[in-house]
Amino acid sequence: MSTTTMNATHSHDDHGPLKGWRRWLYSTNHKDIGTMYLIFALIMLFLGGASAMAIRAELMYPGLQLLDPDLYNNIVTNHALVMIFGAVMPAAAGLANWMIPLMIGAPDMALPRMNNLSFWILPAAALMLILSFVVPFFPGGGSQINTGWTLYPPLSLKVGMSMDFLIFTIHLLGVSSVLASINIIVTIFNMRAPGMTVWKMPMFVWAWLVTAFLLILIVPVLAGGVTMLLFDRHFGTSFFDAAGGGDPVLFQHLFWFFGHPEVYVLLLPSIGVLSQVIPAFSRKPLFGWNSMIGAMIFLASLGMVVWAHHQYTIGMSSAAVNYFMIGTILISIPVGLMKFNFIATMWRGSMTFETPMLFAISIVIMFVFGGLTGVMLAIVPADMQYHDSMFVVAHFHYVLLPGAVMALFAGVLYWLPKWTGNMYNEKLGKWFFWTSLIGFNGTFFVQHFLGLAGMPRRIVDYSIQFAEFNFISSISAFVYGLSHLIFLYLVITTIKGIGTTKAKPRSWEGAQGLEWEVESPAPFHTWEKAPKIDKEGHYVK
Amino acid sequence: MSSAQNNYFIPEPSKWPIIAMLSILLLLLGSALSFNDVSVGNYMIVFGFALLAYMFHGWFSEVIGESLSGKYGEQEDNSFRQGMFWFIASEFFFFLCFFGSLYYLREIAVGWLSGEGYLAATQEFLYPAFEGAAAAWPTAGPELVGGAFESMGPTGVPLINTALLLTSGVTLTIAHHALKKENNSGLVLWMWATIALGLTFVGFQAYEYIHAYGELNLTLGTGVYGSTFYILTGFHGFHVVMGSIMLIVIALRSAKRHFTPKHHFAFEAVAWYWHFVDVVWLGLFIFVYWL
Numbered sequence: 001m002s003t004t005t006m007n008a009t010h011s012h013d014d015h016g017p018l019k020g021w022r023r024w025l026y027s028t029n030h031k032d033i034g035t036m037y038l039i040f041a042l043i044m045l046f047l048g049g050a051s052a053m054a055i056r057a058e059l060m061y062p063g064l065q066l067l068d069p070d071l072y073n074n075i076v077t078n079h080a081l082v083m084i085f086g087a088v089m090p091a092a093a094g095l096a097n098w099m100i101p102l103m104i105g106a107p108d109m110a111l112p113r114m115n116n117l118s119f120w121i122l123p124a125a126a127l128m129l130i131l132s133f134v135v136p137f138f139p140g141g142g143s144q145i146n147t148g149w150t151l152y153p154p155l156s157l158k159v160g161m162s163m164d165f166l167i168f169t170i171h172l173l174g175v176s177s178v179l180a181s182i183n184i185i186v187t188i189f190n191m192r193a194p195g196m197t198v199w200k201m202p203m204f205v206w207a208w209l210v211t212a213f214l215l216i217l218i219v220p221v222l223a224g225g226v227t228m229l230l231f232d233r234h235f236g237t238s239f240f241d242a243a244g245g246g247d248p249v250l251f252q253h254l255f256w257f258f259g260h261p262e263v264y265v266l267l268l269p270s271i272g273v274l275s276q277v278i279p280a281f282s283r284k285p286l287f288g289w290n291s292m293i294g295a296m297i298f299l300a301s302l303g304m305v306v307w308a309h310h311q312y313t314i315g316m317s318s319a320a321v322n323y324f325m326i327g328t329i330l331i332s333i334p335v336g337l338m339k340f341n342f343i344a345t346m347w348r349g350s351m352t353f354e355t356p357m358l359f360a361i362s363i364v365i366m367f368v369f370g371g372l373t374g375v376m377l378a379i380v381p382a383d384m385q386y387h388d389s390m391f392v393v394a395h396f397h398y399v400l401l402p403g404a405v406m407a408l409f410a411g412v413l414y415w416l417p418k419w420t421g422n423m424y425n426e427k428l429g430k431w432f433f434w435t436s437l438i439g440f441n442g443t444f445f446v447q448h449f450l451g452l453a454g455m456p457r458r459i460v461d462y463s464i465q466f467a468e469f470n471f472i473s474s475i476s477a478f479v480y481g482l483s484h485l486i487f488l489y490l491v492i493t494t495i496k497g498i499g500t501t502k503a504k505p506r507s508w509e510g511a512q513g514l515e516w517e518v519e520s521p522a523p524f525h526t527w528e529k530a531p532k533i534d535k536e537g538h539y540v541k
Numbered sequence: 542m543s544s545a546q547n548n549y550f551i552p553e554p555s556k557w558p559i560i561a562m563l564s565i566l567l568l569l570l571g572s573a574l575s576f577n578d579v580s581v582g583n584y585m586i587v588f589g590f591a592l593l594a595y596m597f598h599g600w601f602s603e604v605i606g607e608s609l610s611g612k613y614g615e616q617e618d619n620s621f622r623q624g625m626f627w628f629i630a631s632e633f634f635f636f637l638c639f640f641g642s643l644y645y646l647r648e649i650a651v652g653w654l655s656g657e658g659y660l661a662a663t664q665e666f667l668y669p670a671f672e673g674a675a676a677a678w679p680t681a682g683p684e685l686v687g688g689a690f691e692s693m694g695p696t697g698v699p700l701i702n703t704a705l706l707l708t709s710g711v712t713l714t715i716a717h718h719a720l721k722k723e724n725n726s727g728l729v730l731w732m733w734a735t736i737a738l739g740l741t742f743v744g745f746q747a748y749e750y751i752h753a754y755g756e757l758n759l760t761l762g763t764g765v766y767g768s769t770f771y772i773l774t775g776f777h778g779f780h781v782v783m784g785s786i787m788l789i790v791i792a793l794r795s796a797k798r799h800f801t802p803k804h805h806f807a808f809e810a811v812a813w814y815w816h817f818v819d820v821v822w823l824g825l826f827i828f829v830y831w832l
Contacts, residue, residue, distance in 0.1 A: 018554050026554035108551045110620040113600075117558035124566040128573075142577070161577040168569040175565070178631045186623045190616060191549070216631045224638030231772065234576045236762035238686050239642065239772075242668050245675060245682030245765035247650035250642055257641075315653075315663055 017524055025120075028112035030097050031522060033119050035419070037094030038412070040122055042491075044086030045405075045484070051079040053481050056443070058460060060474035062467050072460040073146035078133050080149035081166075084266065085173045086129070088400070090122055091408045092269035093180050096208045099415065100184065102515040102522065103202045105193025105531040110186040118179035125172035132165035148458055150255055151226070153240040153248045157233055164233070167226045174223040181212035181219075188212075193514075193530040200537030202513050203292060207272025210296045211265050217304065218261045225254030249314050256307035264303040266400060268296060270407030271338055274360050276513070277414050278342050281357035282349030283510035288341040295334035295341075302331055312383045321380050328378035335371055339364055354508070355429030359410035362437055363402040370398030373448065388458070391451025397444045406436070409487065414511075416494055417503030421521035424494040428486060435483035442476025514539055550612045557600040564592035601790075608807075609799065618806050625810040629817050632780075636821050639776065643769045643828060647678045681764025691757040692766060695830040698749045702742050703826050706781075709738035710819045713788075713812055716795075721802045725795070732792035735815070739785040746778050773829050780818050787811045 017023045017032065027033055054075050058067045067075065097115065101108055109115045135141040142160015156163055188209050192201070229251065231237040238244025240251050279286045286292065306327040308316060316324075342364050351357070373395040377383050386392060409432075417423050446469040451457075455466045462470065494500055503520040517539045518526045532540040571585025607613065613621075655676030656664025664671055670683040679692040693699070712735045719727035753759040761771045791811050794800065800808055
């Protein structure tokens with residue numbers, strides 16, 4: 001460290017990027033770390049996408065074609081974990097890293113070295129996750145993971161050493177998430193430019209603040225739960241074994257105490273993205289600013305106390321079941337409020353329909369579908385019928401793909417000019433949007449019918465009467481999967497500047513916020529001198 | 542908001558995070574292999590620990606160097622404080638997981654499995670043998686996993702340990718007051734007193750484990766009672782050991798006069814951590830030993 005070369009008036013030690021691989025390995029720059037998060041997420045998206053394609057290929061026709069049942073179960077488990085922990089959360093964290101310091105006028109994240117650590121734990125976790133998938137194919141590697149991402153005992157106690165790799169993967173991911181969340185909270189509380197009060201912060205920053213709190217509260221509980229699983233597997237404890245006085249259902253409670261709020265961890269950053277995108281392309285401020293914050297806090301708090309609606313069939317007392325049902329149905333209030341605010345923002349706005357906005361509008365519509373089936377699933381007697389059917393699969397893909405993945409695409413396209421200095425090719429963007437929209441709905445809409453007709457989920461084979469809808473679903477899934485190659489091509493051409501136009505600092509006519517006051521592409525260091533902000537929260541030149 | 546915004550210290554690119562990642566990866570990968578009797582895992586654990594120690598030494602030396610050369614102003618200090626606070630909050634929820642599990646197993650699961658109230662059918666269908674001694678806490682289940690055992694009472698060693706930890710909280714506060722009054726010899730003295738109390742606690746805890754294994758037949762494998770007892774006291778004991786190491790580092794740094802009355806974040810961070818460990822122990826004493 002050059003502690004002696006310190007400049008008296010300027011305590012930045014860090015002046016420009018290092019050369020070569022050291023730039024990325026040793027980085028303390030929020031933009032480089034954000035970029036690494038996003039690239040990692042994209043790689044994981046394609047890995048998780050490949051497993052989804054394998055699942056749909058197997059389910060295209062009844063009977064066993066491509067995968068044996070063990071491998072199918074292994075892939076189903078892997079698909080969920082890779083997508084949730086590898087793709088969606090890192091992508092959202094990448095947006096946070098890139099945009100939060102730019103949006104609040106901070107020179108970087110509050111704890112830059114820890115920021116680097118929270119990213120670099122992810123590739124380690126990915127390595128462990130991939131090992132958990134491939135180890136059973138080596139001699140002495142034990143059985144494949146067949147539990148699904150929920151890892152319920154007693155099944156997860158019987159799996160071979162793969163399960164230990166998976167447990168430690170979850171520990172690693174947990175450490176990464178908690179460190180990143182601490183960094184985000186501290187950055188938001190301590191690094192805002194003078195005049196950027198919490199009540200003037202962009203909604204994306206607010207959304208991440210709520211998300212980071214949620215993560216700090218729930219991730220340690222999952223870490224504790226899988227630690228107990230590890231002890232039951234190797235050290236003779238009886239937490240989840242009724243013969244020793246324990247209870248397998250305990251793990252379900254611990255898992256879903258994490259798992260349900262996790263849904264909002266995936267959703268809230270996307271609500272933040274939509275809160276930036278929709279006003280920008282409607283050329284109006286966000287409608288119901290305060291109510292949006294209230295809705296997010298309400299959603300996060302309520303989300304922490306309704307976890308057992310994933311477990312209606314375990315034989316809880318009817319008082320407990322009723323409580324969880326009512327709590328779950330209440331969730332539709334804050335979500336409805338958010339949707340109302342988005343629609344009211346568009347109302348009489350002078351709207352244009354660039355790709356991020358197209359995504360935003362379709363998300364508002366499709367997320368309502370997912371929300372409505374969510375209310376159906378929340379109702380206990382109905383859920384007893386839908387439980388573990390394809391209806392559940394349709395429901396959560398309608399929530400998570402529009403609510404998390406597509407909104408992240410909207411965010412990436414919205415901020416891509418700021419990152420690369422180039423406007424992406426709008427024609428390619430529109431192609432990506434329409435193919436993915438059609439592919440997505442074709443894949444998952446028919447799964448509602450399959451589930452209602454009684455097709456169970458997570459099963460490699462199915463009865464002959466489900467064949468047509470499964471065929472439609474699989475063909476659409478391939479369209480949906482391939483549409484992401486358009487996105488990949490779009491991103492690469494934008495970075496390379498092939499067939500693109502140069503982006504202005506304010507890349508979109510209606511875009512508001514401090515991030516549009518710096519050049520495009522954003523220089524390596526921004527806001528080394530804090531921006532001036534007036535009483536309305538606007539930038540003063 | 543501080544007006545020093547644009548002077549916020551951004552460290553140079555650093556190799557320590559990547560070394561930290563490698564050490565954690567080695568430790569966990571090694572553990573996964575070692576638990577499954579793949580002997581190369583043991584070497585990975587040893588090497589991982591060595592790398593972890595090297596990383597902590599290097600990273601903290603760098604940070605201490607930056608702190609002593611005056612690179613940390615009020616705003617940086619504030620970042621560290623808030624970061625530590627939320628780290629402790631996450632630790633709190635980690636322990637809450639185990640306390641919650643204890644509550645669930647003891648107050649809910651045992652009752653349901655033994656067919657309490659209107660749940661007679663639950664017991665009949667799921668586990669008819671779940672009755673009698675199995676249904677009353679402390680339990681090792683219907684199959685008495687781990688054999689007959691005696692449970693751990695609150696008197697004796699646990700009570701002494703409570704007194705030790707509470708006293709150590711007081712001595713640490715006295716040390717803090719000495720630091721604020723620039724009484725360096727008092728600071729160092731009371732730091733070592735705190736450490737002595739902490740280490741005595743660890744010693745008693747070890748004695749208690751030996752007693753439990755040898756005389757009470759209370760082991761980690763003693764059904765759900767042994768499981769919850771050891772995971773709660775074990776993770777707490779681990780945190781006390783970590784806290785003691787942190788206190789020793791702070792005591793050595795105090796002797797080198799690293800801290801000033803206005804600028805001593807590291808001291809306060811460790812003090813918060815120690816008080817947090819204290820509070821967890823009070824929870825343990827009440828819910829694990831006493832009730």
